[in-house]
Amino acid sequence: MADVKTPKAPSSPLLSRPGAVAAEGADEGVAAHYGDLFREQAALADGSGLVDLSHRGVVAVTGPDRLSWLHLLITQHVTDLPPGQATEALILSSNGHIEHALYLVDDGETVWAHVEPGTRGELVAYLESMVFFYRVEVADRTDEYAVVHLPAGSIAPVPDGAVVRETPYGRDLFLPRAELEPYADANGPLAGILAYEALRVEAHRPRLGFETDHRTIPHELGLIGSAVHLQKGCYRGQETVARVQNLGKPPRRLVFLHLDGSDVRLPGPGTPVRLASDGEDGRKLGFVTTSARHHELGPIALALVKRNVPVDAELMAGDTAAAQETVVEP
Structure with missing residues (x-):
């Protein structure tokens, strides 16, 4: 399919809040933080505050065939998805590479x-x-709805007109954009995208465009079960999923890294990962995908490495020492 230009989502009005520092790159349009990254992380970890995700796209599918039709296109089993039950799914290329990630909920009339x-x-x-x-209709609702994340344990109310996506990590609200500011004012404190990302990395949750490249397959990221259902009918890319499932040999695997806290700078995305015993001139075995500063763990990262990298090997992310935790078994 030819590239389709996507307009930017409306810039968040919450960027005008005191202390707000705008995010850059993929998360442009919302706040990176509001002046105190670690305080914002701690608040989310304790179940308070909210994260403005209004830069994310919102897509709605209506019509009586919406679930059976989506079932044919995505990696998740959704023909009998109950109203209000959250799930996630991928759309793969014909070669099984990840092209899209969808975070779904059906409200009984609309997905x-x-x-x-x-x-x-x-x-x-x-x-x-x-x-x-x-009998389906697909609509881009980004200009009308904003996504807001409430952490697990939050007691913030769900306003009329919002759609809730409940997950183990918290609640995602599809909120009418006109309600974004008053809802944030009533249910703060605000936490920026950097706090949200640090907790995502801690939870080993991969993100499209961060932990993926043009050849990433679901097994490499540990998405079997959470986003890929193995007992469902055909969909594009299923042959690759079945082959890797049966052979058990994805070429790469996701790892979690504890980084040396004495370094001032975090290794950025794409930073080569090597064996510590080989030094900086050693063979590249993978690369950093996301790095973050965590309020308790210190500097952490996710990385994709070759499947045969020993799980107990000490690694280097650029010139930063890194101890690995297994996310995907080799």
Whole structure:
């Protein structure tokens, strides 16, 4: 499919809040932090505050065939998805590489999904091209709805007109954009995207465009079960999923890294990962995907490494010492 230009989501009005520092790159349009990164992380970890994710795309699918139709296109089993039950799914290429990640919930009339910034245009174009004779309608609702994240344990109320996606990590609200500011004012404190990302890395949760590249397959990231259902009908890319499942040999695996806290700078995305015993001139065995500063763990990261890297090997992320934890078994 040809590239489809996606307009930016409306810039968040919460960027005008005191202390707000705008995020850059993929998360442009929301706040990186509001002046105290570690305090914001600690608040989220304790179940208070909220995260503005209004830069994410919102896609809605309506119609009586919406679940059976989506079931044919995505990696998740959704034909009998109960209203209010959250799930996540992927859309793969014909070679089984990850193209889209969807975070879904059905409210009984509409399937709502939030997706990575910059991906909704191509996703909607693909979905619309696959409608054929099915009774479904696909709509980009990003200009009308904003995503807000409430951490696990939050007692913040759900306002009228919002759709809730309940997960073990908290609640995602699809909130009418006109309600974003008043809801944030009533249910703060605000936490920026850097705090949210640090907790995501701690939880070993991969993110499209961060832990993925043009050749990433679901097994490499540990997405079998959470986003890929192995007992469902055919979908694009299923042959690769079945082959790797049967052979058990994905070429790479996701690892979690505890980084040396004495270094001032974090290793950025793409930083080579090598065996510590080989030094900086050793063979590249992988690369850092996301790094973050955690309020309790210190500097941490996720990385993709070759499958045969020993699970107990001491690593170097660039010139930073790194101890690994297994996320995906080799």
